[in-house]
Amino acid sequence: MMKTTLYQKIAETLSDQIQSGTIKTGEKMPSLRDLKREYGVSMNTVIQAYLELESQGLIISRPKSGYFVNYKPNRLSVPSTSNPEGIEEPECVESLIAKVYTSLNDTRITRFSLGVPENELLPIAKLNKELVNAMRNLKGGGTEYENIQGNQKLRRDIARFTYTWNGNLQEEDIITTAGAMNALSFALMALTKKGDTIAVESPVYFGILQLAKSLGLHVIELPTNPITGVELEALKKVIPKIKTCILISNFNNPLGSCMPETHKKEVVSMLAKYGIPLIEDDLYGDVYFGSNRPKPCKAFDKEGLVLWIGSVSKTLAPGYRVGWIAPGKFKEKIIHQKLIHTVSSTTITQEAIANFLEKGRYENYLRKLRKTLHSNSLHYARAIAEYFPEKTKISNPQGGFMLWVELEEKINTVELYEKAIRQNISIAPGRMSTLQNQFNNCMRLSYGQRWSEHIEDKLKQLGRIAKRMS
Structure with a gap:
């Protein structure tokens, strides 16, 4: 022995x-x-x-x-790969989204539904100082129009930050926008027309679905694995039908999946073969829990067909509405869309964010944020294992803000939301993340709030409600 x-x-x-x-x-x-x-x-x-x-x-x-x-109880398994069937039922989704987000600013509510860090995690005092500096230093106190392509200093800083994933971007490759959704809007309007078909992950951020439908586009939802992201074979089959593809390749919202590099290379190569552009929403790439930032698909783009989108809305200042797009060969089309729809980005907030990035504060702040969010994700996983029904499954994200929770099929999370909101708890029902009749027993929970006894009590309360429904 x-x-x-x-x-x-x-x-x-x-x-x-x-x-x-x-x-x-x-x-x-x-x-x-x-x-x-x-x-x-x-x-x-x-x-x-x-x-x-x-x-x-x-x-x-x-x-x-x-x-x-980092211990996770054995009974917590990961949800299975999604299997969308292709029949759209979008009508109920809009009213559900409106209902969930009417409580956006109600401080009495514990908002597990909101995918941003809470104010206590943000460097608000430092940002306020940069706003004052921007007003002092900008010509006209920041009242003048900004260059159509955006604040030069900000674009230079964004380009410099791409070294973390071996990006070779220059300031002239980047166009600033009013957040990531604004960039997505420009990209879709530049690349598609009413009646075209696009492909997305499933589940996917509801804002992408609502934007696509508002533009009169058909949406193909693709099977998506909660660990590795979109299923490559499924994407390959629909390529002849689509005009463009939208992917959140790093820490997908709401699944938390992160595509392996080999998959990213394959997707870029596969789409390039047919000349199909890829709109890549890389909002969460900087919020990684490992030792290195995962590369976006843009890192493997040789043809200029990947439109890479980023923002500080999910990491630093949601209300500043500062985002950007590196549109590759579609630069002139995106500039045209920006000129038509906004003329210029907000001068003062761009300058303030540029100063924050330039002084090295952003990376220092991100290091602390990553530690907090990783710790939060582990706390949430433990609490869900302890308080939720026996057959609950949750994702295991290695970055971002989101946990995807799958309950027993008989538990409808829209009903769970209705019961929870009466206890001042807000969740994002899974039905919000699809145009199809699926994910009715799923929900997205954000761990952007600092762990505390209050958060644990609210998760316990939520688990108790779910148990009564099982």
């Missing part, structure tokens, strides 16, 4: 504490020095114990922060 070494004994003790809930998911583990002192062992022994726990998936290492509990 093999003898258990000292580091294995320490690892087993800690493993028992994690799996029993003594040390909870999302909590920070004792420091290496504290553990060394507690067990009276060498630093190497402690490191070996932590490496053992890490190999078991019980803890994760965060550079400069230490080790955190």
